[in-house]
Amino acid sequence: NAGVTQTPKFRVLKTGQSMTLLCAQDMNHEYMYWYRQDPGMGLRLIHYSVGEGTTAKGEVPDGYNVSRLKKQNFLLGLESAAPSQTSVYFCASTSGGTSAANEQFFGPGTRLTVL
Amino acid sequence: GENVEQHPSTLSVQEGDSAVIKCTYSDSASNYFPWYKQELGKGPQLIIDIRSNVGEKKDQRIAVTLNKTAKHFSLHITETQPEDSAVYFCAASMGSARQLTFGSGTQLTVLP
DSSP states (O other), X not given: OOOEEEEOSEEEEOTTOOEEEEXXXXXXXXXXXXXXXXXXXXXXXXXXXXXXXXXEEOSSOTTEEEEOSSTTEEEEEESSOOGGGOEEEEEEEEOOTTOOOOOOEEXXXXXXXXX | OOOEEEEOSEEEEETTSOEEEEEEESOTTOOEEEEEEEOTTSOOEEEEEEETTOSEEEETTEEEEEETTTXXXXXXXXXOOGGGOEEEEEEXXXXXXXXXXXXXXXXXXXXX
């Protein structure tokens, strides 16, 4: 099992460019999440999904879009990147549904710099 | 929404001593409280968690306590080792989507 994987690991964008971050999990988890991590601020939830075809906004959704077309994949898009979106992005997943398990499993992160 | 505060932001201890990190939360509906350890360049990894119907949980050198009345929970690490050096995050969760609200993190350094 690879667990949660993220692509790419690093990326540098210019202001106004667009990109998509890919998250994949092989644990058959229902719920998936995107967080951003900034120095001194912990992790903040951007968007999440409780199942294939569903998405919802988290704490800091502005400037981002997401899609969950397949259960194992959760995509995070930046349509017009801004320097304020320079951050480390983490994807996570958990069983969800009727499962009592709450543990969220995290990917290794994507370090994004917007110039 | 939920707000989680974590203290201290940095903590240095001598190897073999104990370390304590404290968190408070604002929403009494929160019912799940995990602690994550994050090593440099890696994603957070769960080290211990506790549900709101339990007051204390222990796993070898690590323990977590929860005071629902005061809305605070703490991580205790005993007999610290250099490999315990990392950033530790507390979090609180509620709701059917199990979203986590994280504290701001504690950089723990264990001095040999």
